[in-house]
Amino acid sequence: MAKPEKLAEKLYLIDDFDLSMEKRTGTYVLKEQKLTLVETSASPSVPYILEGLKQLHITPEEIEYIIVTHIHLDHAGGTGLLLTHCPNAKVIVHPKGARHLADPSRLITGAKAVYGDQFDKLFNPILPVPEDKIITKEHEEELEIGPNCTLKFYDSPGHANHHFSIFHPALNGMFTGDTAGVFYPQLIEHGIELYLPSTSPNQFNPHKMLKSIEMYEKLDLEFIFFGHYGMSSNPKEVYRQIKDWLKIYINAGETAFSGGGSLDQQTQAAQVILEEKVKGYLNGKDIPLDHPVYEILAVDIAVCSMGLIDYLHKAN
Template sequence: MPDFIDDLGHGLYAIDTGFQRPRFDAAYLMIEDGRAAFIDTGTNHAVPRLLAALDTLGVARNAVDWVIPTHVHLDHAGGVGLLMEALPNARALVHPRGLRHMVDPKALWLSALTVYGDAEMQRSYGKLVPVPAERAEASHDDQVIHLAGRPLRLIDTPGHARHHHAIWDEASRSWFTGDTFGLSYRVFDVDGRAWILPTSTPVQFDPDALKATVARLLAAEPVAMQVTHYGRIGGSVDEVRRLAALMLDEVDDMVALARQLRDAPDRHERLKAGLLDGYLARLRVHGHPADADAADWLAMDAELNAQGLEVWLDRAPAA
């Protein structure tokens, strides 16, 4: 099997989309009784790998029934339209707040352009392909769909973005969480234990909504979380709860730092530096050396989280 495919059991496969660097951005392929679904797709550049995964696993392209982005940020959904051109029977199931952006991605492109700039957009994402309206539908909270009889439950999961849903798979007792359960990079695993950090990427971060979402996810007593960045984490109910507590504690620290720097003249740079320092300090507690390589790996997250926190700060009332 190619090294960009990880077999997770229960008919689940994590596919490294190749976005930015190895083991950074995952798409998931679910196979049940010869039928298949993709959950998140990565960008346009990931589509050849997704199709290669089908070929490797012996799944016909007309056997894919669903393409389900957790939300419409481009590292999760940028490749949906192009992928569906190769999957004649697939339907896209999208959060109702994100559906129009899959059918007409112009506003989505312009929004991302303000964050990343034109050169990065062309390099990392490529031209967005619209999904035909007749092949796309909106999800709704507590919706249940089936893949060859395998039930998948979708719930509304705001906090990272308002156009975000998560998918519960009873067969593996796991959630596909997109970005609502944070980021957990395998390079920071220590003795098999994962480390996690929240993501407040612009522009809809809401800490209170995120806490409520995490509580709702935990209520299902999942034994694992399938995070887009990156892969399956957990392994037991207790381990998932440990990771949730760690992430929510970090959310509180991030919010406190942002409020402290609300009126600082050099707010962005101080916020970015403070976030990075906090991540590295927590990594050391985790048992990781938190060296220069770790700082380099986390620099972009510190930048994007600082941007998102500032958007939240500017619309939140002063404490």
């Protein structure tokens, strides 16, 4: 198990080993007066979170807030299980996500449709969060967690409608969940920053995503803290790449959609196009085809392709 990474004063990142992959999904620890976690990943990640807290000399009973940017299972699926270890914590979620934490049955049904036989291994158990443990935060509402740290919440749809981002004023940084895409730190050792949009089903909307990116730009942030995975101190490059790749993703989806066939065939066609685009880009940067980043990219591109075709069917 990896040691929690110190990103800044009072801010740490625990690797959740989501999907058994290193640097795939992370939980942020805000070591403020009121100890706060951002993101839980899925339930199989909870032991990694608990071990990470132990290494930071934090007991689960000390956690006061667990914040989830949105209620997709790779960000919030472990919330109910983690709460059984953190009895004093409250869960903070977007108003549109609260009922799904209290009753995760629809989340479970949706995930089973996407992941099939892999569901149990990837996500079980998904426990309901007691309603009296849930706090919702509207756009621009705040939460004081320390004398010099009042978090501010921003409605940030595009990846999902039940998504908010959390502004950390002392760091001038934003926890963006999936709205600002996915960061692939596996490539940093090669001098490559890669940020790709996350277009997973079933509420992906490119227009809303670009509006949210525009909101981040206006805030003139210094740091982006991703759900997948880690920190970027180069927000302008993040925005540029997300906008550029979003066009490529939409074009791939439209090409696959216009080709006809079943939903699965269209999704498969979009996936093939996107894999070729991303591999071509990385090949141009001399990244070998056996690089471990491709294992993560394969998962992401498969799910993003589903979201693109789902969006185009709804739009047409």
